[in-house]
Amino acid sequence: SAAVEAVRGLTPGPDGDEVQLICHVNPDGDALGSMLGFALALRTLGITRLRATFPGDFELPTPYQDLPGTDLLVPEEGAYRAPQLVMTFDVAAESRLGDLAALLRAPCVVVLDHHASNTRFGQVNLVAPRAAATSVVVEALLSRLDVPLDAAIAECLYVALATDTGSFKFDMTTPQVHELAARLIATGLSPGDISRRIFDTRPFDAMKLSGDVLERAQLDPEAAAGKGMVWTYATQADLARHHQRPYVLDTLIDPIRSVAEADVAVVIKEAPDGSWAVSLRSKGAVDVSQVAVALGGGGHRLAAGFTGHGTPAEVAATVKALLDAHLI
Ligand code: 5GP
Ligand code: MN
Ligand code: MN
Numbered sequence: 001s002a003a004v005e006a007v008r009g010l011t012p013g014p015d016g017d018e019v020q021l022i023c024h025v026n027p028d029g030d031a032l033g034s035m036l037g038f039a040l041a042l043r044t045l046g047i048t049r050l051r052a053t054f055p056g057d058f059e060l061p062t063p064y065q066d067l068p069g070t071d072l073l074v075p076e077e078g079a080y081r082a083p084q085l086v087m088t089f090d091v092a093a094e095s096r097l098g099d100l101a102a103l104l105r106a107p108c109v110v111v112l113d114h115h116a117s118n119t120r121f122g123q124v125n126l127v128a129p130r131a132a133a134t135s136v137v138v139e140a141l142l143s144r145l146d147v148p149l150d151a152a153i154a155e156c157l158y159v160a161l162a163t164d165t166g167s168f169k170f171d172m173t174t175p176q177v178h179e180l181a182a183r184l185i186a187t188g189l190s191p192g193d194i195s196r197r198i199f200d201t202r203p204f205d206a207m208k209l210s211g212d213v214l215e216r217a218q219l220d221p222e223a224a225a226g227k228g229m230v231w232t233y234a235t236q237a238d239l240a241r242h243h244q245r246p247y248v249l250d251t252l253i254d255p256i257r258s259v260a261e262a263d264v265a266v267v268i269k270e271a272p273d274g275s276w277a278v279s280l281r282s283k284g285a286v287d288v289s290q291v292a293v294a295l296g297g298g299g300h301r302l303a304a305g306f307t308g309h310g311t312p313a314e315v316a317a318t319v320k321a322l323l324d325a326h327l328i
């Protein structure tokens with residue numbers, strides 16, 4: 001395929017081609033795991049002029065700080081400015097790249113992703129909307145490149161797969177997903193250790209913050225699919241009061257979406273600029289990616305997001321209005 005040729009065509013070594021890997025803003029396990037797993041694989045192919053970067057502040061969520069390959073990460077300012085090849089991981093649209101979108105002017109841009117809403121902004125677009133994670137696409141490319149999975153690459157891809165499948169709970173957890181997980185674990189990984197580190201470890205203050213945010217959740221019993229919408233919000237002041245970084249809010253959608261009376265769950269998270277990063281989840285009857293796309297965002301049928309404006313109640317009302325409209 002064109003992606004295989006783009007990688008095979010690279011000149012390796014210290015005087016070789018510059019390769020810049022990038023993933024989406026506020027990187028999650030799939031974005032980082034897919035990107036770093038591929039970076040490690042490129043290194044085994046002798047590609048040494050290689051940088052991995054994500055937009056925004058150069059602060060990794062604590063759970064991902066020990067991922068293999070983090071030595072290849074550089075801050076935004078350190079990205080190659082005129083790379084031969086740019087590869088994007090888990091990036092649905094240019095808008096998810098912040099200032100790094102300027103890198104898309106490179107001679108070759110390869111997009112590796114699994115969002116149905118992907119805008120195919122590369123020259124080469126490996127987008128698999130039915131894949132459970134971008135790491136599934138990465139592994140398929142690695143196998144075509146004949147790069148064997150070592151334990152470090154496997155750990156990155158496993159974290160990505162486990163993150164995007166909700167620890168192998170979501171609908172897209174197919175036999176192929178478990179087969180891939182089996183091959184990754186067979187390199188010597190400890191799924192228990194990885195899960196504890198990535199999903200089941202947080203500071204006491206983050207747990208207290210979560211309590212505040214859950215306490216103010218509201219249930220709108222008739223908003224969606226004959227069932228309700230449950231929503232809550234978290235502000236910059238909440239983060240400051242509990243001395244937490246924004247990524248700790250990203251898992252709050254999980255207890256929120258467990259509410260039996262609701263088909264759609266919404267978490268509205270204040271960004272430093274006063275806008276709101278909105279997470280949407282559906283239990284199945286509603287395609288929340290349609291709601292997100294209508295509001296300038298994107299995502300998957302059951303998990304999507306967008307940037308909102310106004311008060312949290314106004315953002316929630318906007319979502320509810322769209323749900324009402326779609327379901328008539
Ligand atoms: P999360 O709620 O976990 O941040 O995101 C859920 C899904 O929606 C992810 O697949 C993510 O890529 C997508 N998503 C979240 N926010 C945005 C956004 O502002 N724009 C786009 N295009 N996709 C988003
Ligand atoms: Mn992601
Ligand atoms: Mn993903």
